[in-house]
Amino acid sequence: MYYDMQCPYCGADDDVCHDDGAGYAEDEAHQHWCGHCEKTYVFQTSIDFSYEPSKADCLNTDDDLHDWKHIDDPWYPQKKICRVCEESSNGERASDEDHAKELIRMARIVYAFEQAQKALTDMCKEATESTVLGGPTFTRGQFVKFLSKDGGEG
Ligand SMILES: [Zn+2]
Numbered sequence: 289m290y291y292d293m294q295c296p297y298c299g300a301d302d303d304v305c306h307d308d309g310a311g312y313a314e315d316e317a318h319q320h321w322c323g324h325c326e327k328t329y330v331f332q333t334s335i336d337f338s339y340e341p342s343k344a345d346c347l348n349t350d351d352d353l354h355d356w357k358h359i360d361d362p363w364y365p366q367k368k369i370c371r372v373c374e375e376s377s378n379g380e381r382a383s384d385e386d387h388a389k390e391l392i393r394m395a396r397i398v399y400a401f402e403q404a405q406k407a408l409t410d411m412c413k414e415a416t417e418s419t420v421l422g423g424p425t426f427t428r429g430q431f432v433k434f435l436s437k438d439g440g441e442g
């Protein structure tokens with residue numbers, strides 16, 4: 289088991305809790321309470337950068353080899369981003385009418401999502417383990433995927 293640091297008083301292993309982004313700021317003292325000796329000490333954070341290179345064939349050809357993934361944007365129905373190189377393309381801007389239609393469609397999804405989440409929460413109150421969508425909570429993305437027949441992201 290790997291621990292973030294040891295208490296300077298008693299040497300007990302401890303982990304930094306990064307909930308809500310706490311403890312990430314560099315060059316400042318973060319207070320930490322040791323549950324072992326019950327003393328408070330401070331720690332400073334230093335973040336090490338590491339880089340992981342990988343091939344991006346789509347950037348080395350004139351052909352469109354990008355692995356496009358559709359992005360929901362009411363103004364740009366064709367908006368997409370490459371899963372490999374993260375290059376994005378907006379495509380044509382929607383007409384005012386299409387934009388309005390898309391907003392309504394998305395609002396319906398949000399509404400249905402909230403209803404589904406409520407229903408799922410109710411179902412999970414009784415069951416200890418949910419088999420629906422893999423758990424008692426799910427993201428909007430998972431829900432949209434669940435709704436679409438092919439299960440793909442387009
Ligand atoms: Zn301690």
Ligand SMILES: [Zn+2]
Pocket residue numbers: 346347353354355370371372373374375
């Ligand atoms: Zn690409």
